[in-house]
Ligand SMILES: NC(=O)c1ccc[n+]([C@@H]2O[C@H](COP(=O)([O-])OP(=O)(O)OC[C@H]3O[C@@H](n4cnc5c(N)ncnc54)[C@H](O)[C@@H]3O)[C@@H](O)[C@H]2O)c1
């Protein structure tokens with residue numbers, strides 16, 4: 534297929550672009566490099582630098598013959614979104630609407646959307662199924678949920694075939710057949726694993742742990758980590774199962790929760806380095822516990838994670854960090 538990937542210079546978008554190219558698809562990447570890196574766009578993809586809001590109408594034209602879109606472009610820091618909700622509503626909700634309108638104008642009907650586990654907030658049941666109540670705990674999650682709802686409306690009214698993949702916490706790096714790696718390079722970094730690895734690498738003095746008074750077994754937040762290569766594979770499966778109008782939602786995680794303290798321990802074990810930790814206040818907008826039930830994806834997409842161990846994800850991210 535000929536596919537447009539928004540956000541393809543970012544962490545997950547660049548990795549999915551590589552997997553799409555490996556599978557024989559033709560890919561055009563649209564990215565404004567607000568948080569991404571031009572050199573992360575895999576060779577083989579055509580790169581257009583531009584912001585979805587401004588450039589999508591020029592890129593997604595009928596004469597290009599796109600058959601689908603994978604929409605990664607977004608701002609992703611839940612903590613920052615509490616301080617700057619306007620930034621998140623504009624980029625994540627309005628950006629998605631601009632994309633949907635451009636797709637309608639160009640009659641492009643397939644969309645895979647990066648939704649998030651964050652929409653569930655503090656859930657009633659763990660592991661969390663797709664049928665759980667949504668209680669977005671911060672503007673990042675609300676802006677993503679708004680986009681999810683827009684997809685449902687466009688599927689009903691305008692014949693869109695859409696899949697929202699609700700990623701839990703993504704980690705690790707992709708090893709390419711030639712031995713090179715693609716991984717996470719956010720600046721500033723906000724995610725727990727790469728920050729802990731930066732401490733291990735001596736690039737930071739210590740790690741701050743945000744809150745140890747949550748109602749969890751050791752007081753710190755619990756998250757479910759998914760290897761970025763497994764996540765990428767789910768995108769290809771989602772694309773291959775799109776056969777008509779409708780909006781489907783899938784949770785993608787491993788069903789195992791790790792507390793923030795446990796994550797730090799795994800980073801210590803994998804790297805062999807001390808990780809000095811300092812307790813800090815809770816980060817506003819953090820749900821206590823997010824652990825996925827991905828039974829629906831396993832059943833309907835025939836998705837089987839190949840790298841479910843947290844230690845593998847940490848080791849791959851560590852490898853990438855040392856070679857980047
Ligand atoms: N990283 C995670 O753990 C995680 C978990 C759940 C969901 N997600 C979702 O996955 C997607 C990708 O996340 P990531 O970790 O790769 O983030 P990232 O910041 O590495 O990548 C996002 C990319 O989108 C680009 N971008 C942002 N706004 C844009 C715009 N308006 N127009 C054009 N380009 C734009 C950025 O330059 C960047 O290259 C996001 O939608 C995010 O919400 C990520």
Ligand SMILES: O=c1ccn([C@@H]2O[C@H](COP(=O)(O)OP(=O)(O)O[C@H]3O[C@H](CO)[C@@H](O)[C@H](O)[C@H]3O)[C@@H](O)[C@H]2O)c(=O)[nH]1
Nearest residue numbers: 609611649650651701702723724725728741742743754816
């Ligand atoms: O320096 C740090 C960084 C993070 N944390 C904690 O570590 C946990 C994980 O945080 P982080 O790695 O920032 O991820 P999340 O906030 O869980 O969000 C990620 O995972 C979500 C899906 O669950 C995605 O939607 C988001 O885009 C993505 O940033 C949270 O309890 C944080 O408070 C710390 O204690 N210290």
